[in-house]
Every structure is written in structure tokens, then in C-alpha cells.
Amino acid sequence: MATISGMFGSKIRDRRRQLHLTQEELSRLINTSVSYVANLEGGRRRPSDKVVMKLAEVLGLDARELFLFAIPKIGSFLSELKSSEEMSAWKTFLNSKALRETYNITDRELQMLSKVAMMGEVRSSQDFIFILKSIRQALRKWK
Secondary structure, X not given: OOOOOHHHHHHHHHHHHHOOOOHHHXXXXXXXXXXXXXXXXXXXXXXXXXXXXXXXXXXXOOHHHHHHHHOOHHHHHHHHHXXXXXXXXXXXXXXXXXXXXXXXXXXXXXXXXXXHHHHOOOOOHHHHHHHHHHHHHHHHHHO
């Protein structure tokens, strides 16, 4: 039988062992059966988000990280979603003629900011303005 997520099972098993818990003790703590814990650790079952939250709490693990181990495909989905959000900030900025005119943004500055947009972390048009002002200020210091 193919495993759901070997990383998730390994993470749970390793942490349970670090805490010197048996599968039986862990199953009691998260209110499930021993066989369910064994199936999670063996990668034969996918946990519900409720179980992931209980496991994170009981084992002292980060719930978000554990959730990503439980459903690895969600990580690529989230990074695609983040990327599309960042591009929408760029498109909003690029389409705002008023912003470009207000701050006298040159074509060369737009090219530079487009490279910043591809790097990833910009979430709003105002972030681009902040970055532009910071670069302009830094360039003045070098002159």
C-alpha cells in the first residue's frame, strides 16, 4: 500500500519517541485508537485537521508545519497562491497611472521594480513606493 505522507508519520513517531510516549499513551492524549496512531505513523492514514491540531498541541510541534507534512501538496498550492497575490500587487501598481505620475516613476525605475516584484515579498502598491523611495534615498547617498 502506498504511503500518504511518510514525512508526517516520521515526524509524529520521532517526536512521540523523544517524549517517551507509547502509541497507546499518544492515542489516549489525542482521543483516538492505537491502530489509528500506528496508521498515521506508518503513512497509511491521513489525519483530519482536528487531529493535526491535537497532535501539534500534545507533541509540542508547530501546527502549520505539521499540517504541511500531513498534506505536502498544499505547500506548492500555497506558494502558487502567494505568488499570484504578489503579482496582483505588481499589476495594481503597474496599472495605477496616478501613482506613477505622483512619484514621477521613470521607465528604468519600473524595470527595476518589476525585478523586485519577481523576488516575491511585495504585497501592496504602497510597498513598491516604499522600496522606490528607499532606493532613491540610497542612490543620493552614493552621489
